[in-house]
Amino acid sequence: MNHRIVAIAVTAAFASGLVVGHYASPRELKVSRQGFERSSQPIAVASTASPNLDIPQTGSVEVSTSSTAESMIAAIQNAAAHPANRHLYAELSNSVNALDPGKIPPLINAVQGVPNQRERNIFMSMLISRWAEADPPAALAYVQAKNGGAEKNGLLSSVVTTWAKQNAEAAYNWASGLPVGQGRDDAMQTVLSQWAATDPERAASAALALPQGTIRDQAIAELSQQWAEKDPRAAVVWAEKLEAGNAEHQILPAVLSTWAQNEPDAVAAYVTSLASGEAKDRAVAAITRELASSDPRTALSWIEKLPDETMRQGAIEPLVSQWSQSDPQEAAKFALDHSTGEVLQNLLATISYEWAQTDPSGAFAWAQSLSDATSREAIVPGVVSALAEENPRSAAEMISQLSGDTQLIAAGSLISQWASNDPQAASAWAASLAQGEARDQLFANLVSSWAKTDSSGAEAWLNSLTSDSSRDAAVSAFATRIASVDPQLAVQWAATISEPRARDSEIEAAIESWFEVDPAKASAWLASSGLPDEVKVHFLPSRG
């Protein structure tokens, strides 16, 4: 036994030694050379390429700042052969930055031979950016001549970024001339982002001149944020002008939100000075949301410092809404501790809505635990509806745990939603419930929703039902729903209701509708119908 343990220990030690030795000893480089040799494009380009375009066999290479094409190619190859060596990449980057732009085209051709796409993209991006510094149109022309794809888009972005840093207006003019589409949108966003860093006012004017749409909105949002970080007061002056122009309502709140992250007190003083109205409300809400997205307590202390009670009240809902996204339990605790009446109901609705988006079961358990019955009745059905959108069967399970009006409201919500997406499944669930007034009402709600989108499907389902109070309720609802568009069919269906008084009532209502639409036809049908004489007398003499 001891011998065996010793043998295992020795073997393990030997194996460890092999591993340590393998990783600690200098190694020969093989992989990259093979990679280059396998590449479809020759690595040696132009007349400068030596037959021995060697991958150096050490982990480092000397690259002078006055690099020749050959030494750069060697440096690139070396960096490609040592993808984990950040030092080599840094050296290469420095060398590329010191490179004579005229030497770049042959280097780009050489880089085409790098087999690893990610590395190839890195090297290409370095070279293209350097080229764009010296001659943007030439670099652009080169990239645009390439076949489309992610690689081309990446290079295009490199060129445009470099160009926009140097001469944003020229880059903007070029991007403006591109055909409408994703390429133009991408280029425009890149240009405006760079321009905002150097001249936000002109970048903002350029962004505002873009056609209405997502790209314009994104560009404005991004640059207004950049500007507000750099010079919030200037950004506010610009945003105020737009707000006064009554067209750009989202910019001032966005600028103030960014400013508030650095100078919350100054922003509080600023919004207090605004005239009461929608602009002020929007600003307070946006700032609150922004602060609460980082830390609800910071947002709360900001709100508490606001001098105006109306402003403080207006800030509570955005605070709770944002807070609910990160910590709905704490948000709920805050709402219950700090509000009452309709304000509380609205806050609880907000919390349950946000909570149910990510955790319907948790939201349901919380909503059910609310001590106030009115709150439960208002909140629980909304949570069930959120779940019903994705999983109506689970929502039906939830409803089975409820009681009273809360259950009726939740069931009504579910059946209305379900009927518009999968009426067969909804009808099967409704039919599975115990007979009674609640089921009767659900049948009525089901067929009413169903008939909105598929009247013949609803009819087929009605035909499948056996006579009882639920069928009567469903038929009554169906007749009511179709009476204005097909009163004759409504009358025919109403005549099948089993409970005499309800039947007469529905028939009379349907005939009433029919007389409004087509009195001659209604009279003729009624006269020859098998309806009781008192019904005929009720309608015919007066209509005659």
Next chain:
Amino acid sequence: MKRNRWFKWIAAAGFAVVLGVLAAPGAQALTVNAFVVSQTCVNGDIVSVKLSATVQPNVQVRYRWDFTNNGSFDTTANTNPTVTRRYFDERRITARVVAIRPNGTRAFDTVTFMTRRCGGGGG
């Protein structure tokens, strides 16, 4: 032939993108469904009717009700969709609801129902 195949793929991809956009919650049109929750006889020929509504997609809205569909909303905008209203019994009633999103988008629906018979009286 090969080109045709590409066109088919491109068309299919385009269609998929359109479907994706339409399926996105933000892009889906707001609809509201009004419904009757319950009817309770109060006294004599008065019925208390509880009405509610639900929206699709499930977004945060406020509701207003016009209890008689006369074009005038009878409630203020409220996050709670459920309301209670008293009517005479055995009447055909149409109530209208509007769901209003924070961005102002609105959706409407009506619910028509017969109020129940109470106390054996006739309407």
